[in-house]
Amino acid sequence: xxxxxxxxxxxxxxxxxxxxxxxxxxxxxxxxxxxxxxxxxxxxxxxxxxxxxxxxxxxxxxxxxxxxxxxxxx
Numbered sequence: 413x414x415x416x417x418x419x420x421x422x423x424x425x426x427x428x429x430x431x432x433x434x435x436x437x438x439x440x441x442x443x444x445x446x447x448x449x450x451x452x453x454x455x456x457x458x459x460x461x462x463x464x465x466x467x468x469x470x471x472x473x474x475x476x477x478x479x480x481x482x483x484x485x486x
Contacts, residue, residue: 414465416475419445422453423480440480 421440443454447462454462469475 414447414462415449416462416466416469417446418451418478419443419466419475420478421480443477 420443422442422444424439424441440456442456443463443466445452445454445462445466447454452462454460454466457463458467466475466477470477
């Protein structure tokens, strides 16, 4: 079994270089997790083994996914 910690959503961010303010549209596009001591991006895909294990642990109540950080403003 993988050791999974520090799981949080990553949200899509407006990367338009001309935008005055960076913002999240609120859409979670992947997870950021520490798996066996290595920080990884995990796609929101049930066919992905890391994602499946994260969701199994969430459903078992042994892991919590934190919300995405708000983007920094310039």
